[in-house]
Amino acid sequence: MQTNELDIVDLLHRVVEKGLKFGAEYVDIRVENLAGTNMYMHKGVMEASTYARRQGAGIRCLVDGSWGFAAVDTVKEDALLEAVKASLKMARSSAPARRRRVKLAETKVYRDKVEAVAKIKPSDVDPQDKVKLVAEADENIRSYGDIIRDNRVIYSDTLFKKIFVSSEGAEVIIEGFRTYLRVAAVAGEAGTLSPAYEAVGGVKGFELFEGERHIELAKTVAERAIRLLKASLPKGGLSTVVLDNKLLGLIVHEAFGHTAEADLVISGDMLTGKMGESIASELVTIVDDPGPAYANGWTPYDDEGVKARKVVIVEKGVLREFMQSRETAAILGMEPTGNARAQDYRFAPIVRMRNTYMLPGDWNPEEIIAETKEGYYLKGTLGGQADANGEFMFGVQEAWRIENGELKEPYRGVTVSGNAINVLKSVDAVGKDLKIGFPGTCGKGQMAPVDGGGPHIRCKIIVGGRR
Incomplete structure (x- = not known):
């Protein structure tokens, strides 16, 4: 020293x-x-x-x-x-x-x-x-x-x-x-x-x-x-979609992750009272991780001096843990997880995500598309919004129509919306191509560097476009 x-x-x-x-x-x-x-x-x-x-x-x-x-x-x-x-x-x-x-x-x-x-x-x-x-x-x-x-x-x-x-x-x-x-x-x-x-x-x-x-x-x-x-605008409606790593990461963080922060659980959100319940497909496991060391939300110790550990929020579809500070852990009778973070010294720490992502499955991404008869392949994000009930709407950078396992014409101006739990319950294919490395700055009264990602997945979601 x-x-x-x-x-x-x-x-x-x-x-x-x-x-x-x-x-x-x-x-x-x-x-x-x-x-x-x-x-x-x-x-x-x-x-x-x-x-x-x-x-x-x-x-x-x-x-x-x-x-x-x-x-x-x-x-x-x-x-x-x-x-x-x-x-x-x-x-x-x-x-x-x-x-x-x-x-x-x-x-x-x-x-x-x-x-x-x-x-x-x-x-x-x-x-x-x-x-x-x-x-x-x-x-x-x-x-x-x-x-x-x-x-x-x-x-x-x-x-x-x-x-x-x-x-x-x-x-x-x-x-x-x-x-x-x-x-x-x-x-x-x-x-x-x-x-x-x-x-x-x-x-x-x-x-x-x-x-x-x-x-x-x-x-x-x-x-x-x-x-x-x-590119033209797609026809809107509930559709089978394949999401890329980045778009999945945004949905996991914004539409789902915030609702697993213990302070919001205590005040009342869509996960309140659901511990131990099935809230997603059994193919879905979601974690909040202090690493890997290169990720934007790297947090070896949180701003309460707690040694940070991986939080398994959802395990094979079942809600297992929340992200905690020492105060929220005492209220809920659980253990601190190292999620108390502050923007900088001018702010008191609150419960925040770090690097939040879905664990990989056993599908090759190409196989997921090849096994999709009809739907859309959605790639990249252009921001959006979500609330404590898991309702969300996000912009998508690129979209292609899938027909009989092949990518057809591209689309622009695409949005996706829905409820996070409904989307996670509809997951029927999870890729093996885990990617973490989509840096962002998350706001919750104060800003915090975060990261996330996941593999390609297939699910059902509302695609916005022309009527």
């Missing part, structure tokens, strides 16, 4: 002890040091190129069964002590208004340090090389001519270091980084517009772009946008 780390850890232990002397039942402090680069190019013009760095601490105090939280943009001792006092004051002020006293589930106390690994850390890359990467991707998209009406390329990287100390003796240090490239284009012709989008990234270094991956990404986006200009 570096000298500066030792000094900060010692300081945090002193502040925690002061918090207990001031009357707290429990105290934890999370110091974070964040630094990052963002570059945004729009139609050949670099509209933003920024570097930002900040450091601060978030402090939680538990008093009279009530949480208080305070954050400061420094790690100086006097400021931390003032933040402890502010956190205590907030806890005492809110205690009379709480319906339920906060209790924390027991968890093993760890002292550990974990570091992400990369061949080329983004902090070691000259900013000019990052600009060159963005400019080359942009130039490649625009090389397709005036048929490309709009395009943008966004590069970002973040380095982070967290130091967590609690009054129970926990002492966890995590160092890591994330690197992303997002590419979007809109093709237009004869009054028709066709969008396309791709993103790569995660807990990876600049080696992410080896083999001119940024150029391949730009070509994929531009050619898809142009190709789909000639």
Whole structure:
């Protein structure tokens, strides 16, 4: 451990002890040091190129069964002590208004340090090389001519270091980084517009772009946008569909995963009271995982110092577990899972997903299509929305009609909608081609990096198109 780390850890232990002397039942402090680069190019013009760095601490105090939280943009001792006092004051002020006293589930106390690994850390890359990467991707998209009406390329990287100390003796240090490239284009012709989008990234270094991956990404986006200009709209209705890894990942995360977060289960959602029940096809197993190490939601320890573990939410169609914080685990009489996460030191941790995906089956993806008499093959996403009842609607980037096991004409402007449980119950084929690597940033009052995916599957879903 570096000298500066030792000094900060010692300081945090002193502040925690002061918090207990001031009357707290429990105290934890999370110091974070964040630094990052963002570059945004729009139609050949670099509209933003920024570097930002900040450091601060978030402090939680538990008093009279009530949480208080305070954050400061420094790690100086006097400021931390003032933040402890502010956190205590907030806890005492809110205690009379709480319906339920906060209790924390027991968890093993760890002292550990974990570091992400990369061949080329983004902090070691000259900013000019990052600009060159963005400019080359942009130039490649625009090389397709005036048929490309709009395009943008966004590069970002973040380095982070967290130091967590609690009054129970926990002492966890995590160092890591994330690197992303997002590419979007809109093709237009004869009054028709066709969008396309791709993103790569995660807990990876600049080696992410080896083999001119940024150029391949730009070509994929531009050619898809142009190709789909000639596509028509499909006939809408309930259909048999084959979903690709990315679209399945979105449905698993947005339409289903949130409903398995224990705080939402406690407040009431579609999974409340269904533990142990069959809620999906027996071919379906869904997990939320702190790994793999390269995934965008990599979380070796959560922001309560809990060592994160894999949560088997659905096992062969049966609801088995929820994602938990220490507080929700105590309420439900379950174990913490390492899912308490905060956007950064300015926020208190809440229950969040990490890397959520469906486990693979034994079908080859090509076999699933070949064994489908009639339906659609749906690929990629364009965002959408879902609610606590599992109702969803998402945009699809590419679609093809399937007839007698063969892909026929493509379609554009496709949406899918339905209820997550109904869709999961209809799954009758699961591919062996598990893919995790579709990075996103999930919102739930605060933002968190997440990832997910799965294999190809076949199910029934409502396809939106022409009437």
